[in-house]
Amino acid sequence: MRTISVEEAKRFVGEEVTFRGWLYNKRSSGKILFLEVRDGTGVIQGVLTKPNSPDLFAQAAPLPQETSLAITGKIREEPRAPGGCELDVTGLTVIHQPAAPFPIELTEHSPGFLMDHRHLWIRTGKQVPILRIRDAVFRAVRGYFHERGFVATEAPILTGASVEGTTTLFEVDYFGEKAYLSQSGQLYLEATAMALGKVYWIGPVFRAEKSKTRKHLTEFWMAEAEMAFCDHLENTRLQEELIAFVVETVAKERKRELDLLQRDTERLVEEVARPFPRVSYAEAVSLLRGAGHELSLGDDIGVPEEATLGEHFQKPVFVEYFPASMKPFYMKRDPRDPSRVLAADLIAPEGHGELIGGSQRVDTLEDLERQLDENHLPRAPYEWYLDLRRYGSVPHAGFGLGMDRTIAWICGVPHIREAVPFARQLNRVNQITTKRQGELDAVR
């Protein structure tokens, strides 16, 4: 007898098989009992009746939610069952029966309660499909870069010098010295790009921002790429291609999960039809003013403005050529208009915020030194970075893609905390709030 996954069930209609998993829900009608068993790949309904199998019925009837078990039986096509087929249960082995009721009911809970129980919440409802889609997004991004000859590399998480002030950096004690958790691997990727040509990595980055919104995490995952001999236009073309590839791949590979999330995959694929619209920062400002936003040249494009852009285009949209004063020191000035930089942000539709920030980088020593000075940054910590312009500097460009926001958008979940297994937020550095963590520590 074969042990199979729920995902494979349809291929085994008529055969006797075993599933191993957890009791997700059960329904009883006196002499007939329905067991919903989940195994991570899906949920299958087992059915058994009292007259046909009295012992099994007596054994199964009292089992609580999340009992781990193995069930055996013959698979049958059954339109009435969720998923289209059903198991006539002929054998049942209980592996572990919980002594207390499972905290997550299949009804409604508040976000605070769910986050306190995140380690259990992830077993239920939409959380399983979301995490399976997350896996597919990571694989698609890696697959895209791999096929185009990018070398996967790594940037350090612990960094010695603060790049732009320390207010948004998490400080850690490093043998008596100060070190910081990385906000971005970009500067290091620029160095590896000069060694390897085209590089990427996917890694965690950290922002000590006191942001409390549905788009922000203090720890999140970024896919960053850096390319030697690449300019602004090629850079954005690649981003566009990457996003389209990821969405198309995931819409195909994870159609079942997206359907469970009631995400319209056709709409999603339409959204990423290329080319993506492009507006310059100046055009975006006048477009937004026309839409009623009070915005002047030089103002940041904030959250309500991003939402308007998303509504206007109904697609991911590039906003490019920002005023240099708004952007960090390493971005290359536009030779046609040195007041602005060769940079672009990709804004997601449906209010999911900025997915990508990218730019062509400064490639001459003189410009880089000048822009450090203009940003009132010391040169000493950047000597190694300046070296990249001293030894065979080339035009190069790169970008960072927020993985968690991308996943939230693809899944159509409004809040980023559901797009990541264990979200680190302002008040949560654990499954429970920092306040409750303090209370527990006091007890110990």
Added chain:
RNA sequence: UCCUCGGUAGCUCAAUGGUAGAGCGCUCGGCUGUUAACCGAAUGGUUGGAGGUUCGAGUCCUCCCCGGGGAGCCA
């Protein structure tokens, strides 16, 4: 940091300043096609904390704590 809403049973929520309630869950009983099953019964409370007003406070006032939403911040 600011704005805003909230904290009542294990969970989700009710309750003119006047006896703290329902649904769900758990438990028990009923039901042979359920889909968060349904029906019946039982269980369940120091109303976030401290102070104040009042004959009387879940409700009003002050302060604090915590959570949700939003803003700002955001390579």
